Amino acid sequence: MNLNIKATKENTYDAIVVGSGISGGWAAKELCEKGLKTLVLERGKNVEHIKGYPTTNLNPWELDHRGWSTNESKEKHPIQSRCYAFGEDTQQFWVNDLENPYNEVKPFNWLRGYHVGGRSLMWGRQCYRLSDIDFEANAKDGYGVDWPVRYKDLAPWYTYVEKFAGISGQAEGLPQLPDSHFLPAMEMNCVEKHVAARVKEKFDDRIITIGRAAHATAALNGRGPCQYRNLCARGCPFGGYFSSNSATLPAAMQTGNMTLRPFSIVTEVLYDKETGKANGVRIMDAETKEYTEYYAKVVFLNASTLGTAWILLNSVSDAFPNGLGNGSEQVGHNLMDHHYGVGASGAIEGFGDKYYYGRRPNGIYVPRFRNISEATERPDYVRGFGYQGGAGRGRGQGGPAGVGADFKLSKTQPSEDWSFGIGSWGEHLPYYDNKVSLNHDKLDAYGLPTLDIDCEFKENEMAMRKDMRQSAVDILEAVGAKNINSYDSAPPPGHCIHEMGTARMGKDPKTSVLNGYNQMHEVPNVYITDGAFMASSACQNPSLTYMAFTARACDHAVKELKKQNL
Incomplete structure (x- = not known):
């Protein structure tokens, strides 16, 4: 056998991180700052902070089609173009669906970007902690497996990442929505303040607060402050919002330990x-299609919920014929996404002399108020939902043609x-038969x-949606809104872009893939964060929780390396 020892040595690192999005960026930062020579692998192109945001300062008239997507663009992006953030000014950050197909056994919108920074460049930036109500839910109602952690295990790590992210x-x-380490809050406009005051008067179980967002409202670590442009999905040259490109990857690079x-x-x-351990990864160069192997003592998988599931299922061997660490037969299963697209809107009178200034990239939030106590229990469904939304005032419509002096x-x-208006985000229960699998016939x-x-919303989600819609109407009626319209647009799973599950953590290796430190039960030097x-999915936007678990897992991995357990 011809062993290329030199090449092996040159391709060996202390740690490998797969993916450079929200969690991958954090893994890179933490591992590099703890002294590990770390290789970060990204399947897409490089996007450098500021340099990689070509449309960030363009006015609508400076774009060829004023920001509208062309038919040609939609042909290349039939799935991605369904996303609210997709347009002529952002399409460079979304995958070409023709080159990256998948198969919808049931309707599913897989919205993604393959580039350095991943979806941390295009995310909605809403950041909410999970509470013990969320971590205890599976054990309480019997859906899924019990979390091996509780809020007290995550609380210091939430604070840790919040201080850096901003x-x-x-x-x-609120017990159902623990407070974060906050920068100054963005201000609600006059109508939002009015509605919040009315909700406080009319309800004793719900409130309206300003959204909790990863925006630096004051300068932080050389980033920001936010300029209230609301052009975030183009990439922010000011570093006004948290992304891998503006925050974690530069911190990792500064150590000199990141490749x-x-x-x-x-x-x-x-x-x-x-x-009984992983010794590295095999990659295909996306440009040359040549294969290379890289080696490390510890591997962090941060390729996204579905990307990581794909890697695990494709990592077959004599020891793991059904995919790496898949003795539990849970890899690829228990896929979740938040269900949304339900809400209501109406007109608020009496503020004709008021307007607002700027384009605040944030809205209001109504924290969960169902199934958090005996008094709020519902007989028709378990878990709960929250609302996001806001108030605004448009401009006159003029003539029907949309042209001319009038x-x-x-x-x-x-x-x-x-x-x-308010729209709701609801919890999706973990069902084993909501799953992904490899198709070797379609490449x-x-x-x-x-x-x-193969994923769907089931009876519990459907019952919850009825309440999500009616409760939105109830709130608007209580605050005196006129001409109320409610809706349920029924988008399929995936459309909320909050995919979760597929390699869940748990206490028992027979029913879960990871332990409470995000470490694979069967392959202890592989972490998935x-x-x-x-x-479980809770109903809060999940990215802040990924950050906290990632920082905690990196701390655990480095301690285990020092003990020579990995």
């Missing part, structure tokens, strides 16, 4: 049967009434197997 918001002292390799598609984790003049005048542009995605590890 979360603006208002403390409310970043874009265009690196990880096809499998390499497993050594003799040691139309232009109308745009100088505000519309008669303000509008106020992507790289000749690799694609994912079959993207959304794949989630044992």
Whole structure:
């Protein structure tokens, strides 16, 4: 056998991080700052902070199509173009669906970006802690497996990541929504303040607060402050919001310990049967399609919930014929996404002399108020939901053609009434039969197997949606809104872009893939800290929780390395 020892040495690191999005960026920062020579592998192109945001300062008239997507663009992005953040100004950050296909056994919108920074460049930036109500839910009602952690295990790590990321918001002292370490809150506009006061008068079980967002409302670690442009999905040259590109990856690079390799598609984790550990990964170069192997003592998988599931299922060996660490047969199962697209809006009268300034990239939040105590228990469904939304005042509509002097003049005048609307985010239960699997008959542009995605919302979610819609109407009626319209647009799973599950953590290796430190039960030097590890979905936006678990897992991994346990 011809062993290329030199190449092996040159390709060996202390740690490998797969993926550079929200959790991968944090893994890179933490491992590098703890002294580990770390290779960060990203399957897409490099995007450098500021340099990589070509449209960030363009006015609408400076874009060829004024920001609208062309038919040609939609043909390349039939799935991605369904996302609210997709447009002519952002399409460079979304995958080409023709080159990266997947198979919808049931309708599922897989919205993603393959580039350095991943979806941390395009995310909605809402950041909320989970509470013990969330961590205890599975054990209480029997859906899924019990989380091996509780809020007290995560609380210091939430604080740790919040101090670096920068979360603006208002403390409310709610047991179902623990307060974060906050930067100054963004201000609600006059109608939002009015509605919040009315809700406080009319309800004793719900409040309206300003959204908790990863926006630096004051300068933080050389980033920000936010400029209230609301052009976040183009990439922010001010570092006004948290992203891997503006925050964690520069911190990792500053240590001198990070090697970043874009265009690196990880096809499998390499497993050594003799040691019972992973010894590295195999990658395909996305440009040359050549294979290379890299080696490390510890591997962090942060390729996204579905990306990580794909890697695990494709990492087959004599020891793991059904995928790496899949003795439990849980890999790829228990896929979740928040269900949303339900809410109501109406007109608020009496503020005709008021307007607002700037484009605040944030809204209001109504924390969960169902199934958090005996008094709030529902007989028709378990778990709960929260609302996001806000108030605004448009401009006159002018002539029906949308052209001419009358139309232009109308745009100088505000519309008669303000509008106020809220939309809900609901918890999706972990069902074993919501799953992904590899399809070796349908290949992507790289000749690799694609994912079959078989996921749906079931009876509990459908019952919750009825309450989500009616409760939105109840709130608007209580605050005196006029011309109330409710809706349920029924988007499929995936559309909320909060995929979770597929490699859940738990106490028992027979029913879970990871332990309470995000460490694989069967392959102890592999950690998974993207959304794949989630044992339940709660109803809060999950990215802040990924950050906290990632920092905690990195701390654990380095301590285990020092003890020579890995």
